[in-house]
Amino acid sequence: MAHMKIRKAVFPAAGMGTRFLPATKATPKEMLCLVDKPLIQYGVEEAVAAGCTEIIIVTGRGKTTMEDHFDKSSELEASLAAKNKTALLEIARSVSKLAKIVYVRQPEALGLGHAVLMAKEIVGNEPFAVLLPDDIVDASTPCMKQMVEAFNETQASNGEMSSILGSEVVEGDAISAYGCLDCTPDTSNPRLLAVKTMVEKPAPGTQPSQNAIIGRYILTPRIFEMIEGITPGAGGELQLTDAIKALLQHEKVYGYSYEGKRHDAGDKQGFLRATVELALKHDKLGPDFRAWLKTFPL
Ligand code: UTP
Numbered sequence: 001m002a003h004m005k006i007r008k009a010v011f012p013a014a015g016m017g018t019r020f021l022p023a024t025k026a027t028p029k030e031m032l033c034l035v036d037k038p039l040i041q042y043g044v045e046e047a048v049a050a051g052c053t054e055i056i057i058v059t060g061r062g063k064t065t066m067e068d069h070f071d072k073s074s075e076l077e078a079s080l081a082a083k084n085k086t087a088l089l090e091i092a093r094s095v096s097k098l099a100k101i102v103y104v105r106q107p108e109a110l111g112l113g114h115a116v117l118m119a120k121e122i123v124g125n126e127p128f129a130v131l132l133p134d135d136i137v138d139a140s141t142p143c144m145k146q147m148v149e150a151f152n153e154t155q156a157s158n159g160e161m162s163s164i165l166g167s168e169v170v171e172g173d174a175i176s177a178y179g180c181l182d183c184t185p186d187t188s189n190p191r192l193l194a195v196k197t198m199v200e201k202p203a204p205g206t207q208p209s210q211n212a213i214i215g216r217y218i219l220t221p222r223i224f225e226m227i228e229g230i231t232p233g234a235g236g237e238l239q240l241t242d243a244i245k246a247l248l249q250h251e252k253v254y255g256y257s258y259e260g261k262r263h264d265a266g267d268k269q270g271f272l273r274a275t276v277e278l279a280l281k282h283d284k285l286g287p288d289f290r291a292w293l294k295t296f297p298l
Helices: 039-049 064-070 074-082 086-096 112-117 143-158 172-177 222-229 240-247 268-281 286-295
Strands: 008-012 054-059 100-105 128-131 135-138 163-169 179-185 192-200 211-219 253-257 261-264
Touching: 008 039, 008 112, 039 054, 039 064, 039 128, 039 135, 039 143, 054 064, 064 086, 064 100, 074 086, 112 222, 112 240, 128 143, 135 211, 135 268, 143 163, 143 211, 143 253, 163 240, 192 240, 211 240, 211 253, 222 240, 261 268, 268 286
Parallel strands: 008 054, 008 128, 054 100, 163 253
Antiparallel strands: 128 211, 135 261, 163 211, 179 192, 179 211, 192 253
């Protein structure tokens, strides 16, 4: 079989963002600004850095600001050009030039699995990336790039493609908030885990490992058939983890312990921490912010 490349990245962004109310009542969670750009832009930049050339954003009602954000803004560009504000003009332009972005609607927030299924026709019969925009991964090599490399390696050595799930070690009972991998280390690469099965949000003390699934996936196209075959799980939602479990009956699935630090920017505490850490690392804002923070009476 010819080797398949990861060209497309799906961003489920049709959820209601209830953990972030009231901020998300009229503003999509994915458009909340982390330091100086909206959450979804971090993910799109990561996918582009991983070689993806087509971005598919799954949206719903009230999400049009996302489309405007990635679109060309002729009035803004004309105004900045007229005022000779070339650096700002470049920033505004670069966002709309990031990638080819297409949008597909999820009419009702029926779960992450259902959101991914909305991209079936656009993805077609090829493997693809999924990035959850509220997981921000700060890494020297972008997380999805690391995973694409692992996908290419396993495909070359096994002669067939396999799904790869971004994973990290979550200590203690905190693992109960995640999908958890029942897995063994893979001998071919110290970061790869061979997945036996998975447990969604295991009760404390019952977890098969401390390896959590995070919001980064590379999936083979068979996942669509699996999503269509599952029934709604917790909360009446079609769960992506249930579909991946079904996929395991047909194909190998790997976990990948990425290098980097993840921030859960989908909840208020995680978002605050991510704001401070990323602001401190920001090349322009960081030095002044650090100096100010040091004077702050804690
Ligand atoms: P989350 O569970 O983090 O997002 O889903 P949510 O449902 O918007 O947030 P809360 O729990 O109510 O606070 C992870 C990603 O999957 C998308 C969300 O938009 C988010 O980016 N999602 C979730 C969908 O696109 N559709 C769904 O039906 C569910």
